[in-house]
Amino acid sequence: MNQDRIERLRRQKVRLYRGGGEERIEKQRAAGKRTARERLSLLFDEDTFQESFLFSRHRCTDFGMQDKEMPAEGVVTGFGSVSGRPVYAVSQDFTVAGGSVGLAGAKKVCDTMDAALGTGDPFVFINDGAGARIQEGVDSLSGYGQVFYRNVLLSGVVPQISIIAGPCAGGAAYSPALTDFIIQTRHAQLYITGPKVIQQVTGEEITAEELGGVESHSHYSGVVHFVAENDEDAVEIAKRLLSFLPSNNTEDPPFLPELHDDEVGAVDSLNHLVPEDSRVPYDMHEVIERVVDRGDFLRVQEAFAPNIIVGFGRLMGRTVGVIANQPMQRAGTLDINASVKAARFIRFCNAFNIPLVTFVDVPGFLPGVQQEYGGIIRHGAKMLFAYAAATVPKLTVVVRKAYGGAFLAMCSRDMGADRICAWPSAELAVMGAEGAVNVLHGRRIAESEDAESERRRLADEYRETFANPYVAAGRGYLDDIIEPADTRAYLAASLEVLRAKREMRPQKKHGLIPL
Numbered sequence: 315m316n317q318d319r320i321e322r323l324r325r326q327k328v329r330l331y332r333g334g335g336e337e338r339i340e341k342q343r344a345a346g347k348r349t350a351r352e353r354l355s356l357l358f359d360e361d362t363f364q365e366s367f368l369f370s371r372h373r374c375t376d377f378g379m380q381d382k383e384m385p386a387e388g389v390v391t392g393f394g395s396v397s398g399r400p401v402y403a404v405s406q407d408f409t410v411a412g413g414s415v416g417l418a419g420a421k422k423v424c425d426t427m428d429a430a431l432g433t434g435d436p437f438v439f440i441n442d443g444a445g446a447r448i449q450e451g452v453d454s455l456s457g458y459g460q461v462f463y464r465n466v467l468l469s470g471v472v473p474q475i476s477i478i479a480g481p482c483a484g485g486a487a488y489s490p491a492l493t494d495f496i497i498q499t500r501h502a503q504l505y506i507t508g509p510k511v512i513q514q515v516t517g518e519e520i521t522a523e524e525l526g527g528v529e530s531h532s533h534y535s536g537v538v539h540f541v542a543e544n545d546e547d548a549v550e551i552a553k554r555l556l557s558f559l560p561s562n563n564t565e566d567p568p569f570l571p572e573l574h575d576d577e578v579g580a581v582d583s584l585n586h587l588v589p590e591d592s593r594v595p596y597d598m599h600e601v602i603e604r605v606v607d608r609g610d611f612l613r614v615q616e617a618f619a620p621n622i623i624v625g626f627g628r629l630m631g632r633t634v635g636v637i638a639n640q641p642m643q644r645a646g647t648l649d650i651n652a653s654v655k656a657a658r659f660i661r662f663c664n665a666f667n668i669p670l671v672t673f674v675d676v677p678g679f680l681p682g683v684q685q686e687y688g689g690i691i692r693h694g695a696k697m698l699f700a701y702a703a704a705t706v707p708k709l710t711v712v713v714r715k716a717y718g719g720a721f722l723a724m725c726s727r728d729m730g731a732d733r734i735c736a737w738p739s740a741e742l743a744v745m746g747a748e749g750a751v752n753v754l755h756g757r758r759i760a761e762s763e764d765a766e767s768e769r770r771r772l773a774d775e776y777r778e779t780f781a782n783p784y785v786a787a788g789r790g791y792l793d794d795i796i797e798p799a800d801t802r803a804y805l806a807a808s809l810e811v812l813r814a815k816r817e818m819r820p821q822k823k824h825g826l827i828p829l
Contacts, residue, residue: 330368330385334409342409346501347480348545350390350407353440356549357403358394365392366429367422374416377449384410387419388443391426393435396556399568402430406443408480413443415486416450420457427464434562436473438552441490442480442502458485465492470665473559477548478502478538483526494662495555495614497540497548498528504537536618536651554612558626558633559666566667567633578630578806581605584798588714588739592781595641598623601673601713602636605629605802611636614659619651624659629671630806635663638673639724641714648720649680650693657696657827664704669809672731674724675714677746695828697723702730703825707812709805712736712783712792717745727791732815733808735794736783737801742791743780747773750780 331351333339339349348356354363370387372379388410393402404423406413415423423439430437446454468474469492476490478498487504490496498504505526512518512525524530531538540555542548560567581604587596603609606627613625621643627636637656639646648656663670679685679694701708701723710724710731721742725731736742744750748769752759754776762768779785783795796804 327368333385333388333407334411338409346544347408347442349409350405350413350440350442353477353479353545353549354390354392354394354403354405356546357438357440357552358396358401359398363392363394365390366426367391370418370422372416372418372450374447374450374453376451379449384416384419386410387416387422388413389415389419389422391422393426393429396436396553399556399561400433400435401438401556402426402435403438403440405440406480408442408444411444411447413480414445414447415443415454415457415461416447417453417457419447420454420461424457424460424464427461427468430472431464431468434472434564436475436556436559436561437468438475438477439489439493440477440479441482441486442478443486444481445484445486455485458489461489462492465489469494470563472562473556473666475552475555477542477552478504479545479548483508491537495539496531496537497542497551498531498538499542499544499548500528501544503527504531532615532617534618536615536655539615541617555626558612558628559668563666569631570628571631578803580797580799581802582799584801587798588737592714592739592741595645597642598638598640598646598673598675598713601801602627602638605671605805606634606636607631615655619649619655621646621649622652622656624656626668627671629802629809632809633668634671634809635659635668636671636673637724639675641675644680645677646675646715647677647680648694648697648723649685650688650690653690653693653697653723657693657700660697660700660704661827664700664706667706669707669812670701670704670709670725671805672708672710672725674710674712674716674721676717676720676724677715678717678720679723692828694719694723698729699825699827701725703827704730705815705817705819707809707815708732709808709812710734711801711805712740712742714739714741715746716740716742718743732812733793734791735796735801735804736786736792737798738783738795739798740783740786740795741777741781742783742786743776747776747781750776 368386388407390405474493476493476496480502482504503522503526509520509522528541532541540551584604602611611625611627621640623638623640625636708731727734759765759769786792787795
């Protein structure tokens with residue numbers, strides 16, 4: 315072939331690879347951010363990334379756009395290998411028109427998403443852009459609409475991960491919201507309406523960081539699942555998350571024998587974690603980390619609704635999704651945020667064939683006027699729906715308190731648990747002893763000479779009857795009562811058998827979860 319043509323191709327690629335030019339690249343780095351291609355090089359195994367649609371060009375002629383070239387249309391797209399597994403990715407280039415998305419750029423994103431759907435491989439979207447390109451008007455809106463539509467098509471078929479590595483505002487924020495997991499760096503903002511518009515419309519003054527920074531979304535809104543210190547950290551979190559997930563909904567999660575503990579024998583320290591006094595809290599993370607392989611537990615939404623814990627671990631090298639009450643926070647009660655957090659996680663695990671392991675220590679749903687006004691009935695029902703609808707293997711361990719409807723919401727036998735065991739510290743009842751005696755013996759207590767003494771006596775009597783798992787086991791609501799030290803072995807053996815689980819459900823489009 316003519317060498318001039320090859321040289322021309324090389325020059326063209328070098329120019330396009332520079333994006334918005336060296337000055338803008340240096341400005342990006344000065345802000346503590348990597349470039350679009352640098353982020354992809356961190357994500358993919360060395361020399362495996364193949365870029366697609368590098369030469370795409372917009373067709374906009376308004377506002378002088380006919381004379382402007384947007385290298386790669388401000389978005390880098392392609393595929394490669396992450397820890398040896400195929401992954402498709404899109405990375406917005408802030409050095410090109412602020413990473414704004416026009417119709418041609420949106421088409422690149424959509425074609426990449428279509429390819430991920432076609433081959434059944436995960437999709438990662440690294441966001442760092444100004445949203446829809448204003449010069450293209452409704453064309454850019456149409457482009458984003460096509461992206462949103464594909465987010466929904468991919469949902470439940472391949473894992474979708476969003477990294478917020480810069481500004482992500484307006485309608486652009488809805489694409490991450492439609493994906494499975496969002497990772498946000500500390501120098502990024504995510505919001506629908508910016509501070510200036512809010513001030514103009516409502517008179518409220520707030521900074522961009524206060525409005526859409528990691529603290530607001532990881533602690534209060536629950537939009538963000540993971541907080542990253544920087545771009546490198548964000549990519550490492552994405553890679554670790556992918557290591558737990560199957561490539562698509564037709565596969566089982568990865569089996570990684572090199573990461574599991576060879577032994578599943580007794581873990582004696584579990585026998586000493588739960589205090590004798592059921593009113594004394596303890597850290598449920600210590601239970602989880604003693605049960606999963608090598609204590610390796612990836613917490614999801616760690617700062618949001620901390621009264622419930624969700625995340626990924628492994629048992630004998632196989633991924634499990636863990637849901638657990640946290641007695642250290644709000645006594646482990648279920649409130650609105652905890653219910654929504656858990657329900658969403660349960661549905662993700664079910665969609666991708668990830669068994670569910672539930673650790674129960676729940677005194678009930680959080681009481682309060684604001685909880686009722688906020689819809690705790692509707693939101694709490696999401697957990698009931700999610701567990702009952704899940705057909706993956708479901709194992710439940712009752713560690714301590716299991717009271718009332720909250721116990722049902724934590725996957726009791728009646729909500730579909732395939733195996734349910736309890737520790738000797740378990741208390742299974744409609745409610746706690748103090749509340750129960752007030753209902754059962756209120757008049758008797760009121761008429762006694764020493765009401766407080768009588769209340770304590772009756773509460774002790776109630777505890778003696780129900781503050782143990784033997785009544786429930788006698789009625790067949792528990793498969794077994796086990797020594798805490800044997801929990802890991804019990805769960806590992808149960809999951810091995812349940813790998814062959816098949817469960818048929820009535821044919822329908824989908825159930826109607828109480829949104």
